[in-house]
Amino acid sequence: MNAGASGNGGGRAAAELHAELGGVTRVYPAVAGYRPVHALGPVDLDLRRGEFFSVVGPSGCGKSTLLEVLAGLQPPSEGKVSFEGKPVHGQVPEGVGVVFQEDASFPWLSVWDNAAFGLRRAGVDSAEIERRVGDALAFMGLKDFQRAYPAQLSGGMRQRVCIARTLVLQPRLILLDEPFGALDAQTRLLMGDEVLRLWRRTGATILLITHALDEAAMLSDRVGVMSARPGRFLDLVETKWPKERDSTIVSEAGFGEVTARLWHHLRGESLKALGQSGAAAAGGRAEA
Amino acid sequence: MSRIGWIRLAVLAALVALLETLVRTGIIPYKTMLPPSEMLTALVRLLAAGTATRDIVQTLTCVGAALVSSVVAGFGLGVAIHRFPRVRRALEPFFATYYAVPFFIFYPVLIAIFDLSLLPIILMGFAFAVIAMCIATINGLDRVPRVLGKVARMHRMREFETALRMKLPAAAPHLFTGLKLCVAYSFIGVIASEFILAPSGLGHAIAYAYNDFDNRTMYALMLFVMIVVVTLNMLLHGWEQRLLKRWHGR
Numbered sequence: 001m002n003a004g005a006s007g008n009g010g011g012r013a014a015a016e017l018h019a020e021l022g023g024v025t026r027v028y029p030a031v032a033g034y035r036p037v038h039a040l041g042p043v044d045l046d047l048r049r050g051e052f053f054s055v056v057g058p059s060g061c062g063k064s065t066l067l068e069v070l071a072g073l074q075p076p077s078e079g080k081v082s083f084e085g086k087p088v089h090g091q092v093p094e095g096v097g098v099v100f101q102e103d104a105s106f107p108w109l110s111v112w113d114n115a116a117f118g119l120r121r122a123g124v125d126s127a128e129i130e131r132r133v134g135d136a137l138a139f140m141g142l143k144d145f146q147r148a149y150p151a152q153l154s155g156g157m158r159q160r161v162c163i164a165r166t167l168v169l170q171p172r173l174i175l176l177d178e179p180f181g182a183l184d185a186q187t188r189l190l191m192g193d194e195v196l197r198l199w200r201r202t203g204a205t206i207l208l209i210t211h212a213l214d215e216a217a218m219l220s221d222r223v224g225v226m227s228a229r230p231g232r233f234l235d236l237v238e239t240k241w242p243k244e245r246d247s248t249i250v251s252e253a254g255f256g257e258v259t260a261r262l263w264h265h266l267r268g269e270s271l272k273a274l275g276q277s278g279a280a281a282a283g284g285r286a287e288a
Numbered sequence: 289m290s291r292i293g294w295i296r297l298a299v300l301a302a303l304v305a306l307l308e309t310l311v312r313t314g315i316i317p318y319k320t321m322l323p324p325s326e327m328l329t330a331l332v333r334l335l336a337a338g339t340a341t342r343d344i345v346q347t348l349t350c351v352g353a354a355l356v357s358s359v360v361a362g363f364g365l366g367v368a369i370h371r372f373p374r375v376r377r378a379l380e381p382f383f384a385t386y387y388a389v390p391f392f393i394f395y396p397v398l399i400a401i402f403d404l405s406l407l408p409i410i411l412m413g414f415a416f417a418v419i420a421m422c423i424a425t426i427n428g429l430d431r432v433p434r435v436l437g438k439v440a441r442m443h444r445m446r447e448f449e450t451a452l453r454m455k456l457p458a459a460a461p462h463l464f465t466g467l468k469l470c471v472a473y474s475f476i477g478v479i480a481s482e483f484i485l486a487p488s489g490l491g492h493a494i495a496y497a498y499n500d501f502d503n504r505t506m507y508a509l510m511l512f513v514m515i516v517v518v519t520l521n522m523l524l525h526g527w528e529q530r531l532l533k534r535w536h537g538r
Contacts, residue, residue, distance in 0.1 A: 068438075071442070073438055073441055073442070091441065091444050092441060092442045092444060094444075096442075097442070098438070098442045100435050100438060100439070102433060102434075102435040103433075103435075104433075104435045104436065104438070104439045106436075106454075106457070106458075107458075107534065107535045107536075108457040108458070108460065108531075108534065108535070117443075118443055121443060121445075149534050149535075151534065151535055151536050
């Protein structure tokens with residue numbers, strides 16, 4: 001299924017297209033006696049400018065691979081990737097920011113210096129750095145911790161440091177790779193609210209990779225449901241939430257319907273994925 | 289000072305006091321060992337008279353040269369080997385057996401090549417220290433989280449900048465282990481080389497005083513070496529602890 005062509009967005013003007021994957025596959029080559037792994041695709045994805053798009057799928061279905069291919073962190077084996085009409089290859093395009101699942105804060109730098117890292121590299125003048133970093137830290141609720149080091153912060157706060165570090169670069173496309181995966185359910189809901197605020201304020205396009213159906217249903221304009229490996233889009237769910245929304249949306253009747261529709265596809269795929277991991281553990285190694 | 293610091297100081301003071309008592313009461317013969325208080329007095333006099341200054345400067349220069357060159361070369365070698373896993377696998381047996389080689393057997397060869405200059409001494413200190421730094425670098429780079437590599441690519445950093453601004457600081461706590469070993473091994477390599485054949489330097493001066501039954505000079509110089517090495521290592525240890533506290537919040 002083409003993730004851009006289904007749902008109500010099929011006839012949108014091309015001018016609204018922000019990033020695109022066309023017939024993308026990713027096959028990891030064989031290493032050290034292991035067979036090649038067909039991780040992704042073929043997938044098509046049209047991201048509209050300013051939308052909040054989430055990707056859900058069973059473990060190991062290639063969600064993170066999709067994000068990394070879109071970010072230019074790894075090349076597609078086949079297909080085309082473009083951002084703002086320009087092909088993506090070899091490096092992360094200017095205007096794209098990525099927040100990873102793992103803690104990627106720099107332990108040797110204070111919160112302030114973490115956030116200012118990219119701006120200093122880019123040679124932005126100090127007054128502008130002061131303004132942007134101060135703004136981002138205030139926005140992420142880290143103003144009182146600007147002199148602290150990441151080790152002094154909780155997991156959620158460290159993830160906010162990473163978001164602030166990305167935010168100061170004013171990306172037009174923000175890719176979030178399960179950024180709240182390590183957090184407890186309550187903190188995830190609250191972090192979701194912060195991401196929604198960030199999205200509204202920046203106007204950036206957001207692609208969120210998550211395994212949490214409620215998170216995807218609550219945050220997104222559209223949710224792409226992926227199959228078990230090799231990941232393909234099975235369904236595209238348009239939530240039709242208003243732009244001004246927050247975590248209280250979980251009490252809406254429509255929220256249950258969206259979540260149920262996501263789970264309808266995912267249940268079978270997750271069972272398949274479980275079977276795949278069992279098979280991989282039993283005999284995934286290539287014969288010598 | 290913390291309570292643990294006071295306990296540490298008390299243990300040290302007790303050991304020095306015990307040694308002082310053992311020598312003063314004759315349990316350890318005076319001709320074998322000086323009491324610590326006299327070692328210290330002898331050292332102060334020696335430093336004030338300036339008779340050992342040339343040897344001290346020479347040894348510290350050699351140690352400094354061996355230390356800097358081994359840290360730089362060991363780090364560079366470690367980074368290079370880390371990039372090529374096959375080379376690393378091929379070299380691992382050499383690393384494992386490196387410190388089993390009695391390096392000082394090569395000292396006469398070095399003198400034959402480089403004459404009785406400072407170079408063979410520096411080379412011995414370098415050879416002793418370089419692999420420790422190399423191994424610490426490889427271990428440190430192994431522990432750099434992979435996600436930092438992705439962050440570097442997100443910031444469109446080139447390889448050298450990634451190594452310098454991302455991998456080096458991320459591996460810093462592990463590099464400290466290598467740095468501390470380099471200090472110790474540089475001193476061992478340099479002073480032991482001076483001991484064997486060199487015509488000057490602290491090792492030579494200690495050996496000369498020993499052959500001359502000049503216990504006062506010998507113990508004074510030994511005390512000097514110990515003070516310098518322990519102080520340097522304590523400074524590095526303190527720096528390392530501050531770094532670890534920042535890293536791990538403890």
